Amino acid sequence: MQTGTLLRADARVEDIAEALNSQGYAAIERLAEPTAMDVIAAELRPHFDALTTRQRRNATGRIHSRVLATAPQLQQRMVDPVILGVMDLVLGPNCVRYQLSSIQGIEVYPGARDQGLHRDDDIFRLPHPHPVFEVNVMWAVTDFTAENGATRVVPNSHRWPSGKTPEPGSEHLAAMPKGSVLIWLGSTWHGACANHTERPRIGVYAGYSLGWLRQEEMMYLALPPESVQPMPENVQRLIGYELKGTSTLGWLDGRDPRDVLGFETTEEPTSHTSK
Ligand SMILES: O=C(O)CCC(=O)C(=O)O
Numbered sequence: 001m002q003t004g005t006l007l008r009a010d011a012r013v014e015d016i017a018e019a020l021n022s023q024g025y026a027a028i029e030r031l032a033e034p035t036a037m038d039v040i041a042a043e044l045r046p047h048f049d050a051l052t053t054r055q056r057r058n059a060t061g062r063i064h065s066r067v068l069a070t071a072p073q074l075q076q077r078m079v080d081p082v083i084l085g086v087m088d089l090v091l092g093p094n095c096v097r098y099q100l101s102s103i104q105g106i107e108v109y110p111g112a113r114d115q116g117l118h119r120d121d122d123i124f125r126l127p128h129p130h131p132v133f134e135v136n137v138m139w140a141v142t143d144f145t146a147e148n149g150a151t152r153v154v155p156n157s158h159r160w161p162s163g164k165t166p167e168p169g170s171e172h173l174a175a176m177p178k179g180s181v182l183i184w185l186g187s188t189w190h191g192a193c194a195n196h197t198e199r200p201r202i203g204v205y206a207g208y209s210l211g212w213l214r215q216e217e218m219m220y221l222a223l224p225p226e227s228v229q230p231m232p233e234n235v236q237r238l239i240g241y242e243l244k245g246t247s248t249l250g251w252l253d254g255r256d257p258r259d260v261l262g263f264e265t266t267e268e269p270t271s272h273t274s275k
């Protein structure tokens with residue numbers, strides 16, 4: 001399997017977005033410090049350890065958006081300026097505000113087999129090709145290697161019509177050191193590789209989508225107001241605690257939900273597109 005190219009951490013967001021739009025994915029080497037990933041690994045550890053054997057289906061442990069409440073370093077990665085800069089360019093044109101659709105911590109244990117290739121946005125059952133409404137990222141919390149279950153992606157597959165499936169061996173391997181991030185369009189075929197090593201592979205998946213679309217996870221239940229109140233304002237907003245249109249989309253009792261909940265609004269949102 002061919003190894004995908006890694007962009008440098010100082011790459012321009014325009015160039016990252018261009019790679020993403022043209023080949024369906026982009027990977028950025030060490031966008032975050034490896035030590036930040038160690039902090040995230042520690043934040044997530046109790047949640048992974050609490051999974052029962054039955055929950056570790058296909059030798060993979062999955063924890064969900066709820067973990068964000070007790071993971072300040074993970075919160076920071078969700079609003080990484082480079083990631084938001086890319087989302088501004090790719091999702092921004094089709095919505096007033098975009099949002100976090102779901103988060104998953106994914107621990108691929110030794111012995112896990114190849115995850116089947118799939119398109120994440122097929123949960124919406126829209127025929128392909130279609131305009132981009134979802135963009136996903138995977139932070140490498142441990143190194144991602146050919147042996148331990150790195151994600152593989154099928155270049156250019158985001159343009160394929162429904163029903164066309166990948167040829168074996170056509171994938172690119174997103175091998176990347178800890179702290180790197182893989183970004184792919186919701187329509188790009190991909191999946192985790194098998195883990196042939198003795199150690200788990202840990203990644204954090206985050207889905208971003210247009211602010212007028214239903215979120216994959218029930219975010220207001222996973223992260224209710226009392227758990228979101230202590231978070232930074234831009235994280236609260238990304239979870240969905242804001243108006244998603246210019247006046248009424250996402251309102252509560254006819255008002256901005258932030259005002260109703262007593263959430264402090266210090267500044268007009270600038271970190272992602274506001275039309
Ligand atoms: O764990 C990975 O590398 C990919 C996971 C994935 O694609 C998914 O769960 O939808």
Ligand SMILES: [Fe+2]
Pocket residue numbers: 118119120190191
């Ligand atoms: Fe996926």
